[in-house]
Every structure is written in structure tokens, then in C-alpha cells.
Amino acid sequence: GGQLTPIDLIVEERFHRAAPGGMGGTKAAGNYSPVLKTQLAAKQDGFADVVYLDAKHDKYLEEVSSCNIFVVKGKTIRTPALGGTILPGVTRSSVMRLAEAHGYTVEEGDVTVDEGMEADEIFTSGTAVVVCSVGSLQYRGHRRRFGPSEGKEPGPVALEIYNALTKLQLEEEEDPFGWVYPVC
Incomplete structure (x- = not known):
């Protein structure tokens, strides 16, 4: 395992990362450039990154700039469902399988901003960050700090999911999923 430093996120209401019928569910360079302006503005305001809402209803959490998002309430972990605007990441899938193996109920579906603001915890996942804890979420001027x-x-x-996943990646624990392959 390693050390996780929580990040502060802000919900973006004016711009969208992806729209239905677009390329949001595809790992393509064109998905990253639209977020640069809002990401820079967020960083100038002291936030690590931006959470984007769905383009259709403007009320459901979709993704952070380059990470999937998970909202925890009790033993339930909710994440936005794949539907063309969410990147179906390998790390996202791994986190979901690990969470279930650790006794959590994992649900995919529409996750409202209010659910995020009322969560016990929020974290993100992605290839580069593995799992990243969210320290706070700001929406319409209200900042919710977690934990x-x-x-x-x-x-x-x-922390539990991060440690479990990195121990599998580093072969510090037996891999019950068949994810690790020797390459030489």
C-alpha cells in the first residue's frame, strides 16, 4: 500500500466533459482537451480538479476530468452507469470487483450532486491515480468536507480499496481475480 492525499473537487455547472452521442465513453485525446480551461480555473481557486455533471439534466455526477467517481454511503458504493459518456476504465472495473469482494454493495446508476454532498466519502479511480480520496466537494458555494x-x-x-488493489498489482497478495500476468 501507499499514502493517499485527499483532493478537493468543485462541481462544474457551465461546461460538460461529454454529451450523449459523443466520444465521452472512448479513451481519446479529444476527451481531455475540453476540460483544460475549467481544470485551470479550478486549480487557480485552490481545487485539485473538477467534477462534471451530465449534459442532459445537469444534476447527475459523471466524471472528474480524467477519473471515474465513486460515492460512499454506509456499505454502499455508487458510481455513474456507463452510457456513452462515462469511460469504462479498467481501474473502475477493478475497483468495483474489489469493493464487492470486500463486502460492499456496488451500484451503477444516476448519482445526483445531492447524493455526493450527503455522502460519507467520495473517491475517484483512474490509471494514473489508482484510487484517490476526495477531501471535499464544493457545489454552488457550499463546501462539504468528508470524514x-x-x-x-x-x-x-x-484507503481499503487502494491498499487492496496496489497489493495485487505489486503481487504482495494472491490474485483471486486472475488480473496479474507475468510478462517475462
Whole structure:
């Protein structure tokens, strides 16, 4: 395992990362350039990144600039469903399988901003970050800090999943899923 430093996110309401019928569910360079302006503005305001809403209803969480998002309430982990605008990442799939193996109920579907603001914990996943704990989420001027440390320490679920996944990747634990292949 390693150390997770929680990040602060802001919900973007004016711009969208992807739209139905577009390329949002495809790993393509064109999906990353539209987020650069909003990402830069967020960083100038002290946030690590941006959470984008769906382009159709403007109320459902979709993704962070280059990561999938997971919302935790009790033993339930919710993540936006794949539907053409969400990247079906390998890490996303791995996190979902690991979470179920660790006794969590994982649900895919529409996840409202309100669910995010009322969550016990939020984390993201992606190839580069593996799993990243969210320290706070800001929406319409209200900032919600997560956990007993007010977002200064990683959330327990993010830490559990991060440690489990990296131990498999580093072959520190037996791989029950058949994900690790020797290459030489």
C-alpha cells in the first residue's frame, strides 16, 4: 500500500466533459482537451480538479476530468452507469470487483450532486491515480468536507480499496481475480 492525499473537487455547472452521442465513453485525446480551461480555473481557486455533471439534466455526477467517481454511503458504493459518456476504465472495473469482494454493495446508476454532498466519502479511480480520496466537494458555494478529519486524511473505503488493489498489482497478495500476468 501507499499514502493517499485527499483532493478537493468543485462541481462544474457551465461546461460538460461529454454529451450523449459523443466520444465521452472512448479513451481519446479529444476527451481531455475540453476540460483544460475549467481544470485551470479550478486549480487557480485552490481545487485539485473538477467534477462534471451530465449534459442532459445537469444534476447527475459523471466524471472528474480524467477519473471515474465513486460515492460512499454506509456499505454502499455508487458510481455513474456507463452510457456513452462515462469511460469504462479498467481501474473502475477493478475497483468495483474489489469493493464487492470486500463486502460492499456496488451500484451503477444516476448519482445526483445531492447524493455526493450527503455522502460519507467520495473517491475517484483512474490509471494514473489508482484510487484517490476526495477531501471535499464544493457545489454552488457550499463546501462539504468528508470524514472525521474534515478531509485532511483519506477516507477509510478509499484507503481499503487502494491498499487492496496496489497489493495485487505489486503481487504482495494472491490474485483471486486472475488480473496479474507475468510478462517475462
